Amino acid sequence: MFNFYTEPPEITPFTAALVAQRDSNNKPMTMVLEEQGEYAVGCTPSKMIDHACKYFGSSLKGRQDGTRDICGITHKAPITVDPLSGMYFFPTISPSSSQCTWIAHSHIDQVQKKDEYDTEIIFHNGKSIVLEISYGSMLN
Secondary structure (H helix, E strand, O other): OOOOOOOOOOOOEEEEEEEEEEOOOOEEEEEEEEOEEEEEEOOOOHHHHHHHHHOOEEEEEEEEHHHHHOOOOOOOOOOOEEEEEEEEEEOHHHHHHHOOOEEEEEEEEEEEEEOOOEEEEOOOOOOOEOOOOHHHHOOO
């Protein structure tokens, strides 16, 4: 059984992934994977990321602009939610999509190809998720 939140709780250094899903009414929601558990939130992963960035004094757009200015990455740019605590996340598809999942790079143990269109991410705590994204796109 999961806790379900309608407002985004804070993202912490223990947050491994914000997985895009749909509820029983086909509305976007997020399954938050933490080191020691998981819970559901009634908004998109990108909204959660934006909320967390604002908590730390910026916004998702501001963090994306910063990544673009520093690294030149313009599409599916990795962002820092809070550089002081080492919270860096990257999107699996365009963050404007409600199906965008965000992954914390520091929690990844392995990335494995499942088939032509699916990739499995295995986290340090042994949990794994399969995402509908090619292995090549995930490595990029």
